[in-house]
Amino acid sequence: MxxxxxxxxxxxxxxxxxxxxxxxxxxxxxxxxxxLGLTLLTLILSVAAHDIALENITTGYxxxxxxxxxxxxxxFNVLFLLGAIVTALFAYPYFNERMExxxxxxxxxxxxxAGAMVVAAATHFASFILGLExxxxxxxxxxxxxxxxxxPLEAAAKYLVLSAVASSAILMGVALVYAASGTMAFAxxxxxxxxGERSYFLLGQALICVGIxxxxxxxxxxxxxxxxxQGAPAVVTxxxxxxxxxxxxxxLINYVQATEVLSYxxxxxxxxxxxxASMIVGNLLALLQxxxxxxxxxxxxxxxxxxxxxVLVVNTARPELVLxxxxxxxxxxxxxxxxxxxxxxxxxxxxxxxxxxxEAYTGLFWRNPLLASVLTAVALAxxxxxxxxxxxxxxxxxxxxxxxxxxxxVWALLIGSAIGxxxxxRLIYTMVKQVEPGAAALPQVGTQSVVAVTVLGLLIVVLxxxxxxxIDMIRTIVQASGF
Amino acid sequence: MTPLIxxxxxxxxxxxxxxxAITRTNASHALIYLVVALLAIAVIFFLLGSPFAAxxxxxxxxxxxxxxxLFVVMMLNLGKSSVARERELLTRGIWTxxxxxxxxxxxVVLFALVSGDHEAGAQARMIEPKEVGxxxxxxxxxxxxxxxxLLLAALVGAYHLGRRxxxxxxxxxxxx
Numbered sequence: 001m002x003x004x005x006x007x008x009x010x011x012x013x014x015x016x017x018x019x020x021x022x023x024x025x026x027x028x029x030x031x032x033x034x035x036l037g038l039t040l041l042t043l044i045l046s047v048a049a050h051d052i053a054l055e056n057i058t059t060g061y062x063x064x065x066x067x068x069x070x071x072x073x074x075x076f077n078v079l080f081l082l083g084a085i086v087t088a089l090f091a092y093p094y095f096n097e098r099m100e101x102x103x104x105x106x107x108x109x110x111x112x113x114a115g116a117m118v119v120a121a122a123t124h125f126a127s128f129i130l131g132l133e134x135x136x137x138x139x140x141x142x143x144x145x146x147x148x149x150x151x152p153l154e155a156a157a158k159y160l161v162l163s164a165v166a167s168s169a170i171l172m173g174v175a176l177v178y179a180a181s182g183t184m185a186f187a188x189x190x191x192x193x194x195x196g197e198r199s200y201f202l203l204g205q206a207l208i209c210v211g212i213x214x215x216x217x218x219x220x221x222x223x224x225x226x227x228x229x230q231g232a233p234a235v236v237t238x239x240x241x242x243x244x245x246x247x248x249x250x251x252l253i254n255y256v257q258a259t260e261v262l263s264y265x266x267x268x269x270x271x272x273x274x275x276x277a278s279m280i281v282g283n284l285l286a287l288l289q290x291x292x293x294x295x296x297x298x299x300x301x302x303x304x305x306x307x308x309x310x311v312l313v314v315n316t317a318r319p320e321l322v323l324x325x326x327x328x329x330x331x332x333x334x335x336x337x338x339x340x341x342x343x344x345x346x347x348x349x350x351x352x353x354x355x356x357x358x359e360a361y362t363g364l365f366w367r368n369p370l371l372a373s374v375l376t377a378v379a380l381a382x383x384x385x386x387x388x389x390x391x392x393x394x395x396x397x398x399x400x401x402x403x404x405x406x407x408x409x410v411w412a413l414l415i416g417s418a419i420g421x422x423x424x425x426r427l428i429y430t431m432v433k434q435v436e437p438g439a440a441a442l443p444q445v446g447t448q449s450v451v452a453v454t455v456l457g458l459l460i461v462v463l464x465x466x467x468x469x470x471i472d473m474i475r476t477i478v479q480a481s482g483f
Numbered sequence: 484m485t486p487l488i489x490x491x492x493x494x495x496x497x498x499x500x501x502x503x504a505i506t507r508t509n510a511s512h513a514l515i516y517l518v519v520a521l522l523a524i525a526v527i528f529f530l531l532g533s534p535f536a537a538x539x540x541x542x543x544x545x546x547x548x549x550x551x552x553l554f555v556v557m558m559l560n561l562g563k564s565s566v567a568r569e570r571e572l573l574t575r576g577i578w579t580x581x582x583x584x585x586x587x588x589x590x591v592v593l594f595a596l597v598s599g600d601h602e603a604g605a606q607a608r609m610i611e612p613k614e615v616g617x618x619x620x621x622x623x624x625x626x627x628x629x630x631x632x633l634l635l636a637a638l639v640g641a642y643h644l645g646r647r648x649x650x651x652x653x654x655x656x657x658x659x
Binding site: 063 | 624628635636639642
């Protein structure tokens with residue numbers, strides 16, 4: 001281990017070290033405020049440590065042949081850490097009211113984030129699976145965190161069983177790929193077309209794709225999404241929807257570029273099918289939802305289908321455009337989704353159950369104009385209406401699809417978006433409707449979460465109106481990483 | 484040729500006991516077959532030239548994990564009626580087949596040891612425990628650290644979900 005190794009892995013070391021400090025701290029003094037403070041401090045220090053890491057890498061840096069850290073990974077890592085900061089801020093008022101002991105949640109939040117960072121940087125099956133398991137195991141406990149209520153436990157049990165099946169599919173795939181190619185490093189996973197082991201090499205790749213599609217909740221592996229999204233506490237749902245999916249997306253783009261797995265026609269068309277099915281089915285199933293969390297779940301299925309377009313044109317479009325699209329889309333998706341679940345979360349702070357029925361938001365414009373404006377921005381951004389960051393992201397995906405001449409995918413994107421507009425607008429319509437006399441009063445909301453949600457809402461609009469700084473930053477990162 | 488036959492015998496035992504394990508309706512019976520399946524996998528590791536992995540397989544899976552399983556099954560079976568049920572669990576018909584399969588495995592190992600050609604069973608060479616240790620603490624040190632984080636996350640999660648509430652305990656104390 002050299003000193004450079006140490007500096008490059010410094011953000012991860014800070015994060016894991018902070019987890020240990022938090023755990024020891026909690027075992028001495030159990031104070032919710034202190035736990036939150038230590039968590040935020042750890043996360044912020046880890047963000048700062050990325051600056052040191054960046055100084056020590058030029059285009060990319062191999063850590064023990066297990067992780068590869070480049071500017072792109074740093075970008076993803078900072079997104080995960082910011083997502084975790086927002087989650088911690090939302091979690092405080094939510095758990096403070098309803099839980100006797102809330103401190104373990106922050107330990108799990110930190111380990112989950114560390115797992116996400118490992119997955120995003122993995123270049124070897126060993127680190128990929130370890131990172132994925134750190135992330136998943138932390139998520140099981142986070143979903144079931146309010147353990148005395150029925151729904152979170154049910155959601156966690158469903159997620160545990162199905163996610164374990166997906167993990168075993170990945171492991172079986174890795175075993176087959178290893179048997180055929182004799183290596184577990186992504187960059188060496190090539191096999192000549194004449195090789196006799198090609199059949200089970202491809203079978204292994206297919207199993208790995210199934211596992212990844214499950215983690216990204218793509219059709220037809222999406223069945224768990226609405227139930228888990230609905231059952232988990234809103235703050236955890238936001239985390240599952242953003243950080244855990246962002247990590248797998250980062251891995252996917254890494255994997256696809258290193259192994260050129262999409263140059264096998266069978267795999268390519270299978271992924272095209274999954275992408276088209278996700279865009280169409282996700283949007284269709286969202287149409288009739290009356291539960292906001294389920295609606296967002298189906299909408300996230302569709303959004304990951306859109307994002308898959310950028311991954312699929314990796315061989316036909318310019319690599320820098322593909323990467324720019326993925327980074328931009330993931331960043332936009334993080335902001336929008338965290339804002340959406342943030343609102344569900346903060347209106348549920350003092351309730352026994354999450355405030356997730358669409359009816360509960362009737363007339364929100366007349367009752368709480370600020371929250372209603374943010375939720376409107378979220379809905380418009382998810383629909384991809386101009387002047388929101390969602391439009392910029394969708395436009396990039398569209399451009400990448402056109403440049404990669406993936407016409408079927410572009411059509412699916414257009415049809416899916418057209419269907420999507422209906423239910424996003426229905427949400428806005430619900431908020432504008434007059435409140436019926438005798439309706440239940442809106443729950444009180446805390447200032448801390450309102451500030452966080454407002455900042456996210458402002459980001460959606462500001463980055464949508466003036467996206468140049470963000471696009472420039474992403475372009476610099478992609479170019480610095482050697483594309 | 485012999486190592487190949489040995490491998491197929493061990494493979495057959497693995498598959499047979501694994502299928503039997505998942506088709507049993509009684510959890511304790513399934514566990515017996517599970518133990519045999521895990522032992523058979525250990526034999527396969529041994530035949531492939533990796534005695535260390537075989538030893539780990541026995542210690543960790545057949546030993547620790549199955550014992551944990553048994554504990555859980557036994558704890559779920561608490562009660563007076565279950566004592567009678569447990570007596571019925573181990574009739575002769577139940578344990579003959581697993582013992583037979585285990586006996587086959589034993590014969591395979593014995594044969595491999597006596598004939599001494601188990602090392603030639605695969606193109607791979609023998610891997611000594613020392614080599615595994617060196618690889619884990621040099622090349623894969625990061626993976627070992629990550630496995631530590633994984634265990635920490637699992638421990639904290641299990642602690643939170645499994646912990647009894649203070650309120651519950653107070654109620655219990657009051658009633659007792």
